[in-house]
Structure formats: structure tokens, C-alpha cells
Amino acid sequence: xxxxxxxxxxxxxxxxxxxxxxxxxxxxxxxxxxxxxxxxxxxxxxxxxxxxxxxxxxxxxxxxxxxxxxxxxxxxxxxxxxxxxxxxxxxxxxxxxxxxxxxxxxxxxxxxxxxxxxxxxxxxxxxxxxxxxxxxxxxxxxxxxxxxxxxxxxxxxxxxxxxxxxxxxxxxxxxxxxxxxxxxxxxxxxxxxxxxxxxxxxxxxxxxxxxxxxxxxxxxxxxxxxxxxxxxxxxxxxxxxxxxxxxxxxxxxxxxxxxxxxxxxxxxxxxxxxxxxxxxxxxxxxxxxxxxxxxxxxxxxxxxxxxxxxxxxxxxxxxxxxxxxxxxxxxxxxxxxxxxxxxxxxxxxxxxxxxxxxxxxxxxxxxxxxxxxxxxxxxxxxxxxxxxxxxxxxxxxxxxxxxxxxxxxxxxxxx
Amino acid sequence: xxxxxxxxxxxxxxxxxxxxxxxxxxxxxxxxxxxxxxxxxxxxxxxxxxxxxxxxxxxxxxxxxxxxxxxxxxxxxxxxxxxxxxxxxxxxxxxxxxxxxxxxxxxxxxxxxxxxxxxxxxxxxxxxxxxxxxxxxxxxxxxxxxxxxxxxxxxxxxxxxxxxxxxxxxxxxxxxxxxxxxxxxxxxxxxxxxxxxxxxxxxxxxxxxxxxxxxxxxxxxxxxxxxxxxxxxxxxxxxxxxxxxxxxxxxxxxxxxxxxxxxxxxxxxxxxxxxxxxxxxxxxxxxxxxxxxxxxxxxxxxxxxxxxxxxxxxxxxxxxxxxxxxxxxxxxxxxxxxxxxxxxxxxxxxxxxxxxxxxxxxxxxxxxxxxxxxxxxxxxxxxxxxxxxxxxxxxxxxxxxxxxxxxxxxxxxxx
Numbered sequence: 056x057x058x059x060x061x062x063x064x065x066x067x068x069x070x071x072x073x074x075x076x077x078x079x080x081x082x083x084x085x086x087x088x089x090x091x092x093x094x095x096x097x098x099x100x101x102x103x104x105x106x107x108x109x110x111x112x113x114x115x116x117x118x119x120x121x122x123x124x125x126x127x128x129x130x131x132x133x134x135x136x137x138x139x140x141x142x143x144x145x146x147x148x149x150x151x152x153x154x155x156x157x158x159x160x161x162x163x164x165x166x167x168x169x170x171x172x173x174x175x176x177x178x179x180x181x182x183x184x185x186x187x188x189x190x191x192x193x194x195x196x197x198x199x200x201x202x203x204x205x206x207x208x209x210x211x212x213x214x215x216x217x218x219x220x221x222x223x224x225x226x227x228x229x230x231x232x233x234x235x236x237x238x239x240x241x242x243x244x245x246x247x248x249x250x251x252x253x254x255x256x257x258x259x260x261x262x263x264x265x266x267x268x269x270x271x272x273x274x275x276x277x278x279x280x281x282x283x284x285x286x287x288x289x290x291x292x293x294x295x296x297x298x299x300x301x302x303x304x305x306x307x308x309x310x311x312x313x314x315x316x317x318x319x320x321x322x323x324x325x326x327x328x329x330x331x332x333x334x335x336x337x338x339x340x341x342x343x344x345x346x347x348x349x350x351x352x353x354x355x356x357x358x359x360x361x362x363x364x365x366x367x368x369x370x371x372x373x374x375x376x377x378x379x380x381x382x383x384x385x386x387x388x389x390x391x392x393x394x395x396x397x398x399x400x401x402x403x404x405x406x407x408x409x410x411x412x413x414x415x416x417x418x419x420x421x422x423x424x425x426x427x428x429x430x431x432x433x434x435x436x437x438x439x440x441x442x443x444x445x446x447x448x449x450x451x452x453x454x455x456x457x458x459x460x461x462x463x464x465x466x467x468x469x470x
Numbered sequence: 471x472x473x474x475x476x477x478x479x480x481x482x483x484x485x486x487x488x489x490x491x492x493x494x495x496x497x498x499x500x501x502x503x504x505x506x507x508x509x510x511x512x513x514x515x516x517x518x519x520x521x522x523x524x525x526x527x528x529x530x531x532x533x534x535x536x537x538x539x540x541x542x543x544x545x546x547x548x549x550x551x552x553x554x555x556x557x558x559x560x561x562x563x564x565x566x567x568x569x570x571x572x573x574x575x576x577x578x579x580x581x582x583x584x585x586x587x588x589x590x591x592x593x594x595x596x597x598x599x600x601x602x603x604x605x606x607x608x609x610x611x612x613x614x615x616x617x618x619x620x621x622x623x624x625x626x627x628x629x630x631x632x633x634x635x636x637x638x639x640x641x642x643x644x645x646x647x648x649x650x651x652x653x654x655x656x657x658x659x660x661x662x663x664x665x666x667x668x669x670x671x672x673x674x675x676x677x678x679x680x681x682x683x684x685x686x687x688x689x690x691x692x693x694x695x696x697x698x699x700x701x702x703x704x705x706x707x708x709x710x711x712x713x714x715x716x717x718x719x720x721x722x723x724x725x726x727x728x729x730x731x732x733x734x735x736x737x738x739x740x741x742x743x744x745x746x747x748x749x750x751x752x753x754x755x756x757x758x759x760x761x762x763x764x765x766x767x768x769x770x771x772x773x774x775x776x777x778x779x780x781x782x783x784x785x786x787x788x789x790x791x792x793x794x795x796x797x798x799x800x801x802x803x804x805x806x807x808x809x810x811x812x813x814x815x816x817x818x819x820x821x822x823x824x825x826x827x828x829x830x831x832x833x834x835x836x837x838x839x840x841x842x843x844x845x846x847x848x849x850x851x852x853x854x855x856x857x858x859x860x861x862x863x864x865x866x867x868x869x870x871x872x873x874x875x876x877x878x879x880x881x882x883x884x885x
Contacts, residue, residue, distance in 0.1 A: 064685070066683070067493075067496070067509065068506045069506075069683075069696075070499075070506075074509075077482075078485045078488040078489070080485070081483055090483075091484075092512070093511065093522075094510065096508065096510075168668065211686075252542050268484075268544075334777070341755075341758070342756065344777045345760050345868075348753075348754075348777075348868075349755075349864065357755075358782070359780060361777070362774060362775030364763065365769070372816075
């Protein structure tokens with residue numbers, strides 16, 4: 056069985072929002088062994104939506120569709136799907152109660168256009184939406200050649216769509232799949248994509264099950280090792296020797312983390328080793344701390360962070376020496392070191408990390424160009440400073456510096 | 471002329487990465503009046519890529535394609551496009567020098583598979599990639615019915631794709647478009663999507679040029695007002711009365727910001743009014759500061775931030791009273807207030823903002839459930855505390871709290 060993801064919304068075609076729904080749904084389907092061959096986005100236009108449904112059902116067994124379940128005039132996804140399968144729309148009393156209850160939190164009256172959210176294609180299995188007014192639904196209908204097609208219609212907002220997909224659509228689809236697909240990720244730092252692939256080209260050439268696929272991300276290459284088998288245990292067994300071989304070849308530049316996120320690896324290492332950490336950030340401005348704090352349970356390790364954007368903050372809060380700032384400047388190895396040490400000392404933690412740089416677009420000079428960032432990790436009375444020259448826009452420079460300093464923490468704890 | 475965006479990469483179909491490229495390209499095309507009717511994603515599979523090119527050229531005049539220009543075996547986009555237009559692949563000496571120069575930064579030898587990056591479909595206009603080894607290209611070819619089709623092939627990594635799109639593809643396409651599309655965004659807080667739409671339903675019903683389109687985002691609704699005309703000035707003129715009417719109806723709940731981002735609005739207001747700000751964050755853990763600091767030139771306003779995750783940090787750094795924490799707890803109105811005041815006092819700023827809450831997934835209780843966040847803004851010796859109960863995953867709760875506290879800053883400065 057293979058699936059297609061169809062996201063509906065003119066705001067996607069205008070580039071007003073980024074399509075995180077396609078990513079989330081793809082990932083969840085991959086976990087239960089359902090291949091996604093296409094993702095499509097179409098606007099709130101009846102003809103093009105019909106065309107998109109036609110195409111999707113012609114090449115996929117399962118279509119997961121997001122958007123267009125809201126109360127407004129351009130929310131027509133259910134109607135278009137009902138027309139496609141020649142089904143009438145029927146009123147659902149439970150959904151009426153649900154919509155009424157949701158709206159009563161905000162206002163007393165019941166806007167007439169909300170009635171749209173109480174009608175569904177006949178025969179649909181209706182899914183309760185705990186986080187919004189738009190209930191979702193699943194249809195399983197006979198299509199051309201007598202084959203069954205499954206279609207799930209989900210609301211567009213990710214915080215409503217994600218729990219519906221995870222808790223209701225996935226369990227439903229699981230019954231149609233008897234294979235498990237399971238993947239693990241190896242992150243490789245400090246080696247370019249083509250260089251890294253070349254080092255394991257013989258493995259990629261001879262791959263079957265598991266497969267090895269590289270993809271480059273900001274400052275790293277991720278190898279996804281994916282196995283198909285009758286159980287997750289069997290998949291893990293198939294992956295193990297491949298993983299060991301990758302570690303043998305990439306050495307300390309490689310590490311394993313399921314999410315592919317270095318902050319999760321750092322959080323795991325901190326908690327496992329009962330280490331505490333504090334951050335002192337200038338150009339990254341809270342990004343290092345924010346990424347670490349996205350890890351649930353991090354409060355045992357993360358104690359305090361400082362965003363020392365001005366020189367006064369560096370001096371008063373982190374005790375960076377005035378002479379250091381005057382002699383070397385705020386963006387320097389010396390300032391980075393004093394910031395990292397200062398963070399650890401002030402917060403009383405085992406580890407202190409710092410970033411200071413020029414994120415741009417202005418503020419660069421021939422000696423200190425935009426993209427120059429010094430990062431430092433202080434740990435066990437030792438420190439490690441690195442100089443980075445990142446290319447790209449302001450936030451790309453900040454992200455690159457964030458990823459690099461987190462990886463430096465990882466390698467210092469691991470080695 | 472209309473366009474289709476075709477993103478190539480199995481990592482997108484697996485959900486390993488989110489497709490920010492489609493958003494960026496859509497936005498840039500919209501700005502020069504080129505409509506995007508479809509976005510598609512397909513994996514690194516020759517047959518499905520050919521099928522996707524066929525389909526895209528059958529329904530669009532312009533196809534902007536990303537991914538598959540790298541040096542690895544599965545990078546076959548140029549070959550597939552050459553086959554589609556029946557063109558041979560020709561060697562480009564400039565690209566060879568470019569690839570050689572890029573790789574010499576990392577390593578001495580020249581991996582054989584990099585030669586892939588020096589061949590292009592015959593007749594292509596080759597675009598220099600300043601940020602990576604993969605040069606891009608544009609083809610303009612006669613297709614069925616003698617119509618010309620334009621196709622741009624761009625690399626997948628956003629930091630390479632974005633400057634190529636903006637600096638080379640857009641100027642090229644502009645010559646084929648004699649209309650300007652220009653949009654402005656009005657953000658509406660504190661009113662739900664259907665409620666907000668209802669308040670301006672008569673305007674939406676009678677819209678022509680400009681159009682008004684709503685879309686809901688975390689904690690807000692954005693109305694995009696879009697006009698088409700022969701110049702940007704003319705568009706602005708068309709938009710003005712519509713915008714004024716929206717402000718008249720939504721009052722203080724509405725504000726205008728081109729990016730649709732509240733942090734940009736706050737940054738603008740701070741700089742315009744020469745105000746300084748400091749942040750004290752618990753559950754948002756640097757997200758408030760990080761979003762503000764993404765604004766270029768913010769250093770005049772943003773002085774210092776504190777991520778007071780532990781109670782000790784709240785007491786030692788922000789001078790929150792121990793009794794307050796004991797009596798009301800870290801997640802309370804009282805603590806939020808003392809944090810905001812503390813941040814402003816310690817950093818010596820005009821404004822202090824704070825967040826303290828339970829982002830989850832653990833740590834909730836019947837009285838203080840997961841999703842409960844107190845936010846506070848201290849400004850001109852006054853403070854404003856609000857209690858939020860956000861639903862969703864850990865990072866959704868954090869984002870919601872971040873957006874809310876930034877909006878609170880906005881409304882306190884504006885009013």
C-alpha cells in the first residue's frame with residue numbers, strides 16, 4: 056500500500072506558511088511501513104481540488120488530506136470529496152454538540168457558518184478533534200477496478216492535525232499493513248556530504264534491506280538506515296551491523312540519535328551523566344537554550360541561560376573583563392572563553408557554553424566579516440574554543456553556530 | 471503565466487525534513503505576480519520524476535524545481551529534465567572550476583562523482599551558486615503546441631537555493647511578467663478565525679481586487695490583502711481603503727506587519743520609540759529572546775535576556791523572592807511579575823517581560839495543568855500579567871506563550 060499527501064490551502068501556495076503537515080504525516084506513515092510517493096499542495100479552488108483528488112486516487116491507495124475543514128466559505132474539502140465518491144452530505148449530531156461546546160468557550164451565539172462543520176460525506180467514520188472545532192473523518196470507498204481507496208480528511212492547523220493523525224488515523228491504517236518499517240539515524244559532523252558518501256559508497260552500492268540514504272542538513276550529514284521486516288525487533292537486528300560499520304568508518308565524527316537533532320543527543324548525555332549546563336549567548340540570542348529546553352525533562356540538567364547581547368550584560372552578568380572587550384572586541388576567542396566560564400561560574404554548573412559573533416546583515420568588517428562566530432565550551436576546567444565562518448542569512452548563521460556549539464558539547468562529553 | 475513548484479528528495483517523502491523551499495519559492499513568485507497552482511514533492515526515482523515533470527509542464531508555464539543537483543548517485547534531476555526535452559548533457563568548464571574551488575576548501579583530491587556537477591542540459595543558462603558546489607540552471611524550451619516552457623533547477627539546501635532564487639531566477643522571470651502582485655498583512659489577535667471572518671464577511675463577499683484571505687496561525691488570525699496592478703504604488707493605493715476598514719472593525723486587536731510576525735512588529739516599535747527590553751524566561755527557555763534577536767539591528771533595543779529555568783536562577787539572578795516561590799510556586803502570577811520586574815531592573819531596561827509555565831509533557835497537576843503559562847510585561851512602572859492555557863505538544867505550548875507575551879508587549883507600547 057502506498058499513500059499520497061494532499062494539503063489544501065491557498066496560504067500554502069502563497070508561501071504564507073510552511074507545510075509542516077506534510078512532514079509530520081510522511082514520518083508517521085513511514086513508521087508503519089506505508090510508502091509516500093507524492094506530496095501535493097493545491098489551493099481552495101473546486102476544479103483544481105477535484106483534479107488533485109483524481110490524480111491522487113489514480114496513483115495511491117491512501118490519500119491523507121489536510122485543510123479546508125474550517126467554518127469559512129472556502130472550506131470545501133468535505134464537499135469535493137463527497138462529489139468525487141458520489142456521496143451525499145449528512146448531518147452529524149455529535150459534531151454539532153462538539154462545535155457548539157468549542158464555540159461556547161469564546162462566545163455566546165453560534166455563527167451560522169459553523170454548521171458547515173456538522174456535515175460529513177455519508178458513511179464516513181468521524182474523528183473527534185479535541186483541540187479544535189473541525190471534526191475529521193476517514194472514508195473507505197470502492198473506486199475504479201473495484202479496489203478500495205482510503206481517504207482521511209484532517210484539519211489544517213498542526214496542533215489539531217497531529218494528535219488526530221497519531222492517535223486515530225495511524226491505528227486505523229495499521230490494520231491494513233503487515234510490515235514494519237523502522238529507521239535509525241546516524242549524524243556525521245565535520246565531513247561534507249559527498250566526502251561522507253564516498254567513505255561508504257561500497258555499502259550504498261550493495262544495499263538492499265536495510266537501505267542507507269544520506270541527506271545534508273545545516274552543518275551535518277544524516278544517514279538514515281531503514282529496514283523493513285515483520286517486527287520492529289527484526290528491523291533493529293538488521294540495522295545493527297550496518298550501524299556498527301558506519302561508526303567504524305566515521306569514528307568520533309558520528310553519533311546516533313533517533314530525532315537527528317544534536318540537542319536531543321546533548322540532553323541525553325547530560326541527563327545520563329548527571330551533568331548540569333548553563334548558556335551564555337550573544338548572536339544566537341537564546342537559540343541554544345531554546346533548542347535544549349525543547350527536550351522534556353531537561354530541567355535536571357539545564358539550570359540557567361544568559362543572553363548577553365550588550366557589552367554591559369557581558370561585563371555585569373557574566374563578569375567578562377572590560378579589558379578583554381576593549382583589547383579583543385566582543386567577537387573574539389577571548390570573549391567567548393570568558394563568557395563560557397562566566398556562565399558556568401555564575402550558574403554553578405558543570406558546563407558553560409557560549410556564542411559570540413556577527414550574524415548580519417550589517418556589522419561586518421574585513422577582519423571580522425558577517426558570519427564569523429566564536430563558540431566555546433567550558434567543561435571540567437578545560438575549554439575548547441572554535442572559530443566558525445558561516446554563510447547565509449542572519450538566522451542561518453545563528454542556526455549554524457547553535458548546531459556547532461551543541462555538537463562541541465556532545466564531543467567533549469563523549470570523548 | 472502560472473507556475474508549479476516541484477521539490478525532489480526522498481528525505482521530504484520520509485518526513486526527515488520540512489519543505490521550507492516550497493514556501494520560499496511561492497512567496498517570491500507571488501511578489502512578481504506569478505500564481506502558483508500546485509506544489510509537488512517526488513522522490514529520487516527516475517520514473518516518478520519523469521511523471522512529475524510531465525504533469526507539471528502539462529499544467530504550468532513555469533516549473534521551479536529543487537533538489538537532486540548534488541554529487542551523489544541519486545542526484546539525477548538534470549538528466550531527467552534533459553531526457554524530457556530530448557537534450558544532450560554538455561560539460562561546462564566554468565562549473566568544473568567552481569566545483570574544484572569549492573572542494574579545495576575541504577580536501578585535496580577531487581572526488582570522481584563531483585564530475586556530475588559539471589554537466590548541464592544543452593542550451594541551459596547556468597547560474598553560479600556562491601554557497602555550494604552545485605551550480606543551478608534555467609531552461610527555456612519549446613514544448614507541446616509550440617508553447618515555451620521555463621524550468622529552473624535549483625539545489626535543495628535552502629541556504630544555497632534562496633539566494634539563487636532571489637538574485638537570479640526572479641530577475642529572469644520578471645521579464646515575462648508585466649503585472650505586480652503586492653500584499654499586506656493584518657494580524658488579528660484575541661478573536662477566533664470564524665469570528666474574525668464573520669466581522670468582515672461583507673467585505674470578503676464583495677472582494678475583487680484587492681482580495682482578502684484569512685488564515686489562522688498559533689494564537690492569531692492573519693488577513694492577507696492582495697492587489698494586482700501595473701505597479702506596486704498602484705497596489706498600495708488599492709489596498710489602503712480596505713486596510714483602513716479592517717482596522718476600523720478590529721480596533722486594538724489588529725496590527726499591521728509585512729512579515730506577519732509579531733516579533734518584527736515589537737522590534738519595530740521598540741526601535742521607533744527608542745525603548746530597551748530585557749527578557750526573563752522559564753518554560754519558553756530563550757524562545758522569546760531568540761525570536762526578537764532574529765530582527766536585524768535589534769541590538770539597540772535588546773540588552774539582555776535571562777533563562778531562569780531553576781528556582782535558584784530565579785532567586786539569584788532575577789531577585790525573585792524565596793517566599794514568593796514557596797507561597798505561590800514558580801508557575802504563578804506573582805512569580806511572573808517578579809521575574810519581569812527583575813529582568814528590567816537587573817538589565818536596566820525600559821521593559822521587562824517574563825514567561826513561566828508548564829510546557830509538559832510531565833509536571834502538570836489538577837490545579838496547574840500542562841499548558842498553563844503566566845506571562846508578564848513590565849513597562850513604565852506598570853505590569854500586565856496574563857494567564858494562558860495552551861493545548862498541544864511541549865513546543866506548541868512554548869510557541870503559544872512566546873507569541874502571546876510578544877503581543878502583550880506590542881499592545882502595551884501601542885496603547
